[in-house]
Amino acid sequence: MGKLSVTEILHKPFTSRNLLYVFKGILVGLITGVVVSVFRLIIDKTMKGLYFVYPYMVNHPKTIILYVIATIILCIILGFIIRPQLFYVKGSGVPQIEAVMDDQLEMHWWAVLWRKFVGGLLAICPGLFLGREGPCIQMGACIGQGLSEEVFHGDKQDRNVMLACGIAAGLSAAFSAPVAGALFLVEEITLGFASATVWLAALAAAVASDLVTLLFFGLTPSLHFIYDYSVPxxxxxxxxxxxxxxxxxxxxxxxxxxxxxxxxxxxxxxxxxxxxxxxxxxxxxxxxxxxxxxxxxxxxxxxxxxxxxxxxxxxxxxxxxxxxxxxxxxxxxxxxxxxxxxxxxxxxxxxxxxxxxxxxxxxxxxxxxxxxxxxxxxxxxxxxxxxxxxxxxxxxxxxxxxxxxxxxxxxxxxxxxxxxxxxxxxxxxxxxxxxxxxxxxxxxxxxxxxxxxxxxxxxxxxxxxxxxxxxxxx
Incomplete structure (x- = not known):
């Protein structure tokens, strides 16, 4: 066999499908970034409100009774919202997404998405010791699945790629951490390096969602510390x-x-x-x-x-x-x-x-x-x-x-x-x-x-x- 030319070694131009999935990943990332940023913003504002409400209750003990009544009403509303999809909505949602990607479950993306958004706010905003990132990951996955099914009409493989994009985008937007969002997909979800198509699409989604959060929250890292001393x-x-x-x-x-x-x-x-x-x-x-x-x-x-x-x-x-x-x-x-x-x-x-x-x-x-x-x-x-x-x-x-x-x-x-x-x-x-x-x-x-x-x-x-x-x- 003779020596191969450069043209024969490389792929033919404009035949790669990676660019299409990068575009899909960016779309998932942008939408996820907006949804997660609004989710984060509401939680942050509400928590600041609690810093006023609780000291006020300390100084005005009778108002605690009203707060307890309001809490019971909130619990009743939360229960009615999550009950129809409780198995899918409870907890972080990440185990459910893993089960969907492993073909163990089928998730109805819209029913889970809006309940996770509203239910997550009703659970986290009162001050429960819960993180926003699990809901953000699941909401990102729901958005990816929704786009795959309703817009691109993809097959199961396409759906899983879009789910992966949503996972990376959700974590990226939750912490303004795009590289960690992509790495999380490898270490926790796929448990190994997937194909270049998945990696590129997920990274594009993570970067796109992070860009949206920068518009909402600025460039300052979410836990900005200055520590110059090095442990000897x-x-x-x-x-x-x-x-x-x-x-x-x-x-x-x-x-x-x-x-x-x-x-x-x-x-x-x-x-x-x-x-x-x-x-x-x-x-x-x-x-x-x-x-x-x-x-x-x-x-x-x-x-x-x-x-x-x-x-x-x-x-x-x-x-x-x-x-x-x-x-x-x-x-x-x-x-x-x-x-x-x-x-x-x-x-x-x-x-x-x-x-x-x-x-x-x-x-x-x-x-x-x-x-x-x-x-x-x-x-x-x-x-x-x-x-x-x-x-x-x-x-x-x-x-x-x-x-x-x-x-x-x-x-x-x-x-x-x-x-x-x-x-x-x-x-x-x-x-x-x-x-x-x-x-x-x-x-x-x-x-x-x-x-x-x-x-x-x-x-x-x-x-x-x-x-x-x-x-x-x-």
């Missing part, structure tokens, strides 16, 4: 200990969250669609105690890492009105952070298990940040860590805890880098995240969404019930 190599033993702790804590998280359906299943007196009454009422005393702990919550992380908290291990502690009141000594600060960690962990589980629409991304990051703050506070108090590294430890812990639970270390490191707006400290991020991942893997941990999907599918008693779920119509 001689102190890397601290990162090993931190990684081990977070790996153990991550395995505990997986075991507890997978047990929630069994525990909530014992609450037979209340129909599943209205289980949200439990966290919606319990969140009120938490908000009265410390309002900034409510929600996902970006503001809580920013409060936890604020200069007045870092200074002397926060010789002051937040109260319900958002100000700081003096508490005695470093140990009191440590106890306070431990209490916050316990509240965040327990109520994150109560919120997610109650058949409510909401995600676990941000709650996981908050738990990681609080765990890092507690570890750093203890080490600084013991004289084993300089105060200047407090912020570093918090950021490393966010990535490691997320990476261990999601079993997605690349996504974790890139996501935190994009959210924080810095790639200066990549090495310690990788060290802590890798150790936490290995520890959870050694203890039998799995990618959390795959595990949640298996638990969800096991709840289908028989083929008839599965067929009924697949046949739900709006």
């Amino acid at each position: 190599v001689k102190d890397y033993w601290q990162l090993i200990i931190l990684g081990i702790i977070l790996g153990l804590f991550g395995n505990l998280y997986q075991r507890v969250i997978l047990s929630l359906p069994k525990w909530y299943g014992k609450l037979k007196i209340i129909p599943k669609a209205w289980h949200s009454i439990v966290p919606l009422l319990l969140v009120i005393p938490i908000g009265l105690y410390y309002v900034k702990i409510l929600g996902g919550s970006h503001d809580f992380i920013l409060d936890l890492t604020s200069p007045h908290f870092i200074n002397y291990l926060s010789g002051h502690m937040p109260t319900s009105n958002g100000h700081m009141t003096t508490i005695g000594g470093h140990m009191s600060a440590i106890i306070f952070v431990a209490l916050l960690l316990l509240i965040r962990f327990v109520f994150s589980m109560i919120s997610y298990g109650a058949s409510t629409p909401g995600g676990i991304f941000m709650p996981i990051l908050v738990l990681g940040a609080t765990s890092g703050a507690l570890y750093a506070s203890i080490m600084i108090h013991a004289g084993l860590l300089a105060k200047g590294y407090f912020l570093n430890i918090v950021i490393y812990a966010m990535a490691a805890y997320f990476g261990a639970i999601e079993k997605a270390p690349f996504t974790a490191v890139v996501l935190i880098s994009e959210m924080v707006g810095s790639i200066k400290h990549m090495m310690p991020l990788l060290v802590v995240t890798l150790i936490a991942y290995v520890i959870n893997d050694w203890l039998g941990g799995r990618p959390i969404y795959a595990a949640l999907k298996d638990e969800m599918m096991s709840s289908l008693d028989n083929p008839r019930k599965k067929a009924e779920l697949s046949g739900l119509r709006d």
Whole structure:
């Protein structure tokens, strides 16, 4: 055989289908970006409103009764909205999307899309410890499926590509993190590198959705930190200990969250669609105690890492009105952070298990940040860590805890880098995240969404019930 010419080696011009899917991905990304940006904006504005409402109730206790009544009415409305599609709308929605892509379920995109949007707002805005990113991912997937079925009239393969685009676009828009959105698709959904067509389309969707969010929220990263100190190599033993702790804590998280359906299943007196009454009422005393702990919550992380908290291990502690009141000594600060960690962990589980629409991304990051703050506070108090590294430890812990639970270390490191707006400290991020991942893997941990999907599918008693779920119509 003679030597091939350049023309014979390369593909023929204008024959690639990649450009068509890039166009489809951009379309999915643009629409998802608008929907998610509005979703984010409403949540952000409502949370700011809670920072006024709860201090007002503290000063006017009689208004708490009115708030409780309003909460019960909201729960009733939420239940009626989500009940027709409860199986598909509850939780983050990511396990449901995985099941759809694996041909285990059929989802009616419009019925899920609007219910996820409205139901997600009704669950997250009152301050439940739920993240916006799960609903954003599912809404993006619904948009991708809708375009495939209603506009392009594609086959099942085309639908799955469009679903992938929606997944990447949804996460990208939720955190303004396009690279993490595309990586999440690989590590959590496809569990490997898909074809170039899928990658290009998903990346195009992620970039397009991020461009839309930039118009809504500007260029500032969603968790913008400035941390210039670098942990010296001689102190890397601290990162090993931190990684081990977070790996153990991550395995505990997986075991507890997978047990929630069994525990909530014992609450037979209340129909599943209205289980949200439990966290919606319990969140009120938490908000009265410390309002900034409510929600996902970006503001809580920013409060936890604020200069007045870092200074002397926060010789002051937040109260319900958002100000700081003096508490005695470093140990009191440590106890306070431990209490916050316990509240965040327990109520994150109560919120997610109650058949409510909401995600676990941000709650996981908050738990990681609080765990890092507690570890750093203890080490600084013991004289084993300089105060200047407090912020570093918090950021490393966010990535490691997320990476261990999601079993997605690349996504974790890139996501935190994009959210924080810095790639200066990549090495310690990788060290802590890798150790936490290995520890959870050694203890039998799995990618959390795959595990949640298996638990969800096991709840289908028989083929008839599965067929009924697949046949739900709006």
